[in-house]
Amino acid sequence: YLGSWGYGLLEFTDGVRTNHYTSENSSLELTTFGNDWIGIGGLDFDANNNLWVTNSSAASVVSVRKNNGEWKAYNLGSVATGVDVGKIMVDKQGLKWLMVRAHALIVFNDNNTLDDTTDDQAKRLTSSAGNGALPGTTVLSMASDRDGQVWIGSDAGVSVFYSPANIFSNQNFDAQRILIEQDGYGQYLLEAEAVTAIAIDGSNRKWFGTDRAGVFLMSADGTEQILHFTEENSPLLSNSITDITIAESGEVFFGTANGIISYRSESVPPQATLDEVVVFPNPVRENYAGSIAIRGLVEDSSVKITDISGTLVYSTMGEGGQALWNGCNFNGEKVKTGVYLVYVTNSDGSKTAVTKIMFVK
Secondary structure, eight states: OEEOEEBOEEEEETTEEEEEEOTTTSSOOOOTTSSSOEEEEEEEEOTTOOEEEEEETSSSOEEEEOTTSOEEEEOOGGGTTTOOEEEEEEOTTSOEEEEETTTEEEEEEOTTOTTOOTTOEEEEEOSSTTTTOOOSSOEEEEEEOTTSOEEEEETTEEEEESOGGGGGSSSOOOOEEOEEEETTEEEETTTTSOEEEEEEOTTSOEEEEESSSOEEEEOTTSOSEEEEEOTTTSSOSOSOEEEEEEOTTSEEEEEETTEEEEEEOSOBOOBSSSTTOEEESSSBOTTOOSOEEEESOBTTOEEEEEETTOOEEEEEEOBBTEEEEOSBOTTSOBOOSEEEEEEEEOTTSSOEEEEEEEEOO
16 A cells, blocks of 8 residues: 555555545545645554555545445544644554644544444644643654554654553653663753654664664663664665664664665564474584574563583573574583574463574584
8 A cells, every 4th residue: 555645545466556545436535725635644554454544634634444445534623624644653552643744643542443433532742741742843753662652753852652541531641751871961862863763673672763863773661772873884875764664574674865775683573472483594504603593482582592411501582583592602612513402481481382403513
C-alpha cells in the first residue's frame, strides 16, 4: 500500500497495481478546501491486519480498510476536522496516534470496536502541561516500544509517554524527558537535535535518527548510548536521517538524504516459543573468525554452552531473539574440536531447548 499526497491510496500485489482507492470506491474523502485533492499522510496496520490511513485536511481524517476489504471513516470532531495530518501509528494497546503539523498529536481510541462509534474517544495533545507537555515546536517521529511506551521525537530531542492508557483517564499522562549525564552535567536526551526517526529493535533498544547528527543507538530506557554512527566514523551516507526501519532478521535500514544503507545488528525480535532454535554457522570450520549466532530465542533467554562432558564453557543472555558467541571459553581461548551443547531457557524456566554445535579445527 502506497499513500500519495493528493491522489489517494494505491495497492500493489506482486509488483502490479491492483487497486486505486479514492472517494469513489472507499471511505477516503476530498479535502475540505473544496477541490478533488486526497492526501494520505500515513499508513499503519493494527494487530488484526486492518489498515489505518490518515486522510489529511478532510472532514474525517482517519479511515480504516478492514481485513475483509470494507472501508470506514471516522470523524473525530472539533479536535481534528480539516487539519493537516501526517503519520499514523497503532500502539501496543490499539490506540491510534496521529501527527498534526501544528505541533500536536491526536490520539484516537476506537476501543477495538470498528463499527461501534458510540465508545470512540479522541484527544489532542499539545505542549501544555497536563495536556501532553510535548517538548519543542514540532513533532517529527514516534514509535511504540515492546513495553507499550510511546517514544516521541521532536525538534528538541526525545520524550516518552510511559502510561498511554492514562490519556483518556483523569490520571497524569504527560510526556517525560529523559535526563542523562554528559561531561559531568545533566541534560535531556538529544535536546539539541531534531529527532526525525525512531525504531525499536528486538532488545527494546532505541534507534534515533537525527537531522544533522546521524544515528544513535540507546539502551532500552534511553539512558545509555551504545552506538553513534555518522558519515565521518562509518559508511553512513549522510548525517541527515529521514527514516529507520528494522527487518525481522535484525538488519537496520537507514533512509538518509543521500540514499539507503543498512547495518546488521545483533538484536532480532524474540519468538513466542523455543521450537525453532537454530545455530549458524554449524559446523564451525577452522577458518571461520566471526560470531556464532544462536537464533529463535524467546524474550530474556539465558544461553549456556557446555562441552560433551557437561563442562560449562560459555554463558550469556540473548539480545531479543538472538545470542552471539565468539567461539571462545571463559579464558578467551578458542574451544577445541568437538560437539558442544547449547542449553536455552526463558526467565522462569518454563520454556527450554537444547541444540548442538560442531567445531572443526
